[in-house]
Amino acid sequence: MALGLQCQRTVTVLHFLCCLWAIFALAHNVGLPQSARREREYTYGGSWKHLTFLNQVLQTILFSLCVIIDSVGLCLIPSHERKVSSLLVPVRDFIFASLVFPVGLFVAVAFWGLYAYDRELVYPRELDDVNPTWLNHSMHTTILPLLFIELVISPHKYVRKRMGVLGLTIFTVSYLCWIIWVHYASGIWAYPVLEVLDISGKIVFFSIAYCIVLMFYFLGWLLTKKLWGRRRKQT
Template sequence: MTEVKITVGESYGKKRSISLYLRLIFHVIASGVFHSVLMYGGYLWMQLLQREDVTEPAIVTAKLFTPCYLTNWNFLFQTIFLTMSLVYDLMEWFDRHETGLGRKLRFCRDVMFSGLVVPLTLFISTMFWTLFWIDRELVFPVVYDQLVPWWFNHCVHTNIAIVILIETVLQARRHPTHYKLELWLTGGAGVLYAIVYYSIFFFAHRWLYAVFGIMTWWQVCLYQILIWTSTFVFYYIQFPINRIFHREEVEDQKQVIQEQKSGIQNGGFTEQTNDSVLKHRSKNQIESSSF
């Protein structure tokens, strides 16, 4: 019975080590790719700003308002998130993740992921490709192909969703880290972005996205409600989806935590083996020995 209980603790430890190893590899690669794409995007914009021969309205809009696109905001958020994740993985690798700095970094990482990265990424990928297949001129005019390579478009509109999927598989986030703060981030980003593109329309007399230009004002209002509603839907669905991938892992975590709280050390191993001690074991300890 004792040997089996040791195996349970060791099994969880091995799972945790493999998970850390996979997360570290993923975050090294993803962080490197995202930083490279971000720098290349900045280079493209600098090149565009230097051009004086731009007359196409869509390109002029991109030239003047590149920092105002939600796609670029989200890509920056993802880059920051991946950087924080990589730093935290390294701290965990060197067993420094339970320090004050490590706990704060983990909190910021998880809140940012749940409150900003997930809802904005899923909204952007879903809405962009839906409108793109209906009529690409509504979100990404053909003339943009002169400026943006096809692979760059997929980096900022497709790969971002793949990162979310892989992150969900590798990291358990079954519940909100800070529910109110995450909701404020989700709602605040939506409201702030609405202020940005409506302000551009009223002051510069142009829409960031052509899809708004084909709508009447009541349609714009309905579309705006759809935008805000969808981001909150994406926020809420991430947790049940995460529980699908991490149900077994979290049950293992609960068992280890329960053993720690009950004073059992070394993965459930107890040096005292006389009959009087065995008789006083709790029901939970006896049940755990049967696994």
């Protein structure tokens, strides 16, 4: 019992630290000063047209939920804890499984993959004079350890694959429609790579991106099953 309580406290501390970092990084992203070099981010859609920013918002929501659930588990009597957990845990699990894990993994892999091929397609050199290096890594690098920390310290119950894939697909299609609308309304593409692709190229690019995100969803499901299935057998 004492060991279980100690583990719960450790998980709570880790969630709290992850939440603090997510809020800190998101706040600094929002609070960057306006400049001519960041003009596109302050036009139609602002930062909300970038998947990187949306992923930061999702991670902040996830870890805020984790902190609330952990705090309730430590502070409330069992009957109240079960009531709160029954409401919030399914929401937390769905956000992690269907959104945060696949989208966060995609953001990191896609960004650094394009960056290695030709950084001008995703992060032009002129942004180095505006965005601090640490902030760039907070948006595209440190999101990975946060994902795997959460994967390891908390069991997540995946909904039926059909529902999980549907949730991810709705998010993906909604985001695609959003950036197409931004381009239609303002003439701005959210990413430089889209400016150099013709219509057929964009279709191929979006199709490959969706397949990769879908693959990352099933990767999260497989890792969760192997990790937590083995732990349940051991206990």
